[in-house]
Amino acid sequence: MWNRRGFLKKSVLSSMATLLGAEIVFAKNLPPKTLPLAFQPAEDILPGKHPDLIILNNRPWNVEAPPHLLNDAVTPGDKMFIRNNGIPPEGVDINQWTLTIEGEAALSSKSYTLKELKEKFEHHTYQLSLECGGNGRAGFYPPASGNQWTEGAVSCGEWTGVRLKDVLMDAGIGENAVYIGYYGKDTHISGDASKNPISRGVPIEKALEDESLIAWSLNGEDIPIMNGYPLRLVFGGWPASCSGKWLEKIVIRDKVHDGEKMTGTSYRVPKYPVQPGTKVPEEDFEIIESMPVKSLITSPKSGAMLALGKNLEVKGHAWAGDLEVSKLQLSIDFGATWHEANLESPVNRLAWQHWNAELSFPKEGYYEIWAKATDSKGVSQPMVIPGWNPKGYLNNACHRIAVKITAS
Amino acid sequence: MKKGLSLFFAIGIWLFSQCKTVQNSTNQNVSDEKDPESGLMLDQNLMLVKSQCTACHSAKLITMNRFTRTGWKEKIVWMQKTQNLWDLGESEPAVLDYLEKYYSPEPQASRRKNLEDIEWYKLED
Incomplete structure (x- = not known):
């Protein structure tokens, strides 16, 4: 690293x-x-x-x-x-780019150019938090294989596009619809053109939410190449792998989508808590849906040294999957006592929420600032690493930064 | 006088333990077995470790602790400074090899690691 x-x-x-x-x-x-x-x-x-x-x-x-x-x-x-799971497409021609809706539970098969999408459907803009299901994997022991994400596989951008439900309804959603799956133009790292790097999706209920977008813009600009240019899905609050990039096809399925990384143990956790290191049979895994409550301290950067007597302004964000964050608390004594931070309401549903607080320190020394968010159902972030799982998903342990108070 | 005496004892116990080790340990290259007498891990360097360490203190002082190589070196220095431990000379690297190999910290002893690699900086107003 x-x-x-x-x-x-x-x-x-x-x-x-x-x-x-x-x-x-x-x-x-x-x-x-x-x-x-x-x-x-x-x-x-x-x-x-x-x-x-x-x-x-x-x-x-x-x-x-x-x-x-x-x-x-x-x-x-x-x-x-x-x-990324694969190699992003190169030389994208936005005039040639099309999105196709089909599948066994689609009433028709329809294709749209980018221009048609933009002209035919109403535009919507939402700030949506996207977090990788494996964010925090590095904290698990025994170690889980995969990218050893620490804290930063999370974002909340302002996405503009059309509602997925408007497009799905234009093609027609059958009564037998259960799930949607996506296909993108990225290619498998082996170079094997017959292999999809990833093809995941969400249940039809999530697909039909107002905030579920087919987006072409991030923060008023083209989506960065690595983040899905020119078109992607965005499902706030769910593992970001649901939000297919370089989007070219959506299938309306009559069963749970079975594309690449939907099956086996990918983006799945055991249905019940397991002892660290347990071998869990595949049939005992379930698909991760809404992400758990979590928060980050984004200011100051860890390692700040300041003089005794000075107050410290601390800031960050908190999010809670499909839910809202109801409380953000900070501790400077390793969780013994907690101070409530000012917590803002989300700009819209599924956006992360900003918080801030002013902290004072009793004497010189080494401190850690811990942040703990609680969701609207009263569920909080654990201070230690949460339940171990074989693939190392969903580590929402409270974020910690180091601060040193020096002689004034 | 005191130092000379303890060294005398140490050598005596060393000779004794060396004999016992040779008697007890027929296969000294096995690394996942313990010396029944001391509870220390069997290894080709075990005899040497016993001669240098358990002459004065219990083997349990080793087996219940986990330190990095640097940490074990600090213990040796501390014993030399305060406990009349002699200069281990050429044996020291071999002793440290042994301690590091079998008695290093577990990969993660707690459910949350200490914050590491902190880059300290002065926070400006």
Whole structure:
């Protein structure tokens, strides 16, 4: 795990210096983009993304944000995490792009160009929180295999598009409809064209919610390439893998969709709590739906040192899947006492909620700030790692940052 | 005087334990078995470890603890400083190899790790 800015500074600049036989003056002020292309590592080409994102994997791209980078109320595209299962399509021609609706529970098969989608259906804009089902996997022990996400595989962008239900109803939804599944234009990392990298979906009830979008815009701009340009699904509050990227086809199914990563143990957890390390039979797994309550401290960045007597303004966001967050509490004494933060209402359903608080510290020393959100059903984030599961999903343990109080 | 005496005892016990070890341990390369006498893990370096460590203190002081190599080295330094432990000389790396191999911290002893790799910075107003 490394961040690109640090890597560029340390490794590329030192090798440049070696090659040129001289130290590069003001090297630390040199923006990464000004580095000669020859010195850019080949795998470091990630257009439109912030240099401080943390790269977990580059084939396929899996990239997360350090928590302090998520301080914006609405997540900018360059700070949005990437969880790719395959290789994104190249050379997208938006004039040729079509979306097809079909399937055994569709009353007709219909295709729309992007232009037709935009002209035919009413536009809607929502801020929607999207979190990877495996966010926090790194916290589980015994370790679960997969990308070792820490905290930052979450975002809340402002998405614009048409309601999925408007498009599905235009094609016609059969009485036997149970689920929708998506297909995207990304390709399998093996290069095998017959394989889908991922094809997931949601129950028809979730598909028909007002906030379930077929989106072409993030924060008023084109969706970043890595996040699904030119078209994707967005289902706030559910594992982000439900929200298919590079969307070209939606199937209305008469059974639970059985596409790639819908079956087996993918995006599934045991139906009952299990002892860490247990081998769980496949038939005892169930599909993850709404994500659990969670929060992040996005300001200050962990590691802040401040003088005794100074108050500290702390900020962040909280979200709770399909539900709302009703309370956000902070502790500076490892959970012994809790202080309630100011918590804002969501801008719209399924948007994350902003919170802030001012904290004071009794004496010099090492502190951790812990944040704990509680959802509208009274369920809170655990302070320790929640129930272990074989694939390491749904770690919603409270976020912690380190703070040091020094002599005034 | 005191130091000389304890060293004398140490050597005596070392010789004794060395004999016992040779008698007890027929297969010293097996790494998942314990020495029945001390409870320490069997290893080709066990004899050496016993000679240097359990002459003065119980083997349990080793088996109930988990330290990194640095942590074990600190214990040795502390014993040298305060408990009359001698200079282990060329044996030290082998002793540390043994301690690190069998008595390192568990991958995760608690349900939540300590915060790690904190980059401290002065918070500006």
